[in-house]
Amino acid sequence: EPEVTQTPSHQVTQMGQEVILRCVPISNHLYFYWYRQILGQKVEFLVSFYNNEISEKSEIFDDQFSVERPDGSNFTLKIRSTKLEDSAMYFCASRPLGGNRQPQHFGDGTRLSIL
């Protein structure tokens, strides 16, 4: 069964440094998402991406965050200057065409630790 893959599985970074989290969505999917989950808290939406542009973003997704689909397969999340509170599990998700009834499929996440 095709799956969403994320790299790295764990990223440790000094506060203030830039970090790029990478995702390869399922190949025939057209909608892409990033979510995060702070330890012990619920999963929170960050951003959705369709047709090579951001379609929606949350209040969390401020100027320090950006997303890109540099080629036909990768989907990246960049945090320009990391803060301690960015420490969380980051999940990438994708879904095909067919309306919102189509469930999103999640990658196994990147654990980001900011020191």
Place this chain on the structure above:
Amino acid sequence: RKEVEQDPGPFNVPEGATVAFNCTYSNSASQSFFWYRQDCRKEPKLLMSVYSSGNEDGRFTAQLNRASQYISLLIRDSKLSDSATYLCVVSYAGGTSYGKLTFGQGTILTVHP
């Protein structure tokens, strides 16, 4: 009021038991509903979509009541492998929304021998 609210539990049940989880959502324009399960420090995995008429998948039954903005999940004949956090998830698509998912905080289930 929280957008999606669940009883956090934990629910501790013996193998073979039947257990039910409830969930309420605040946005009446919500369109799609799901139950995901999440194992410790893992990604959410789709358990089942929830349809207006209710639906069943093996030991799992989901119900939706749009008038009350209420969703439920029933697990029959619980297995040890059912131990996980169950996430009630709602999707709203309107205006510029492209189906972002809104998660409840999850209900923890532990099934013991």
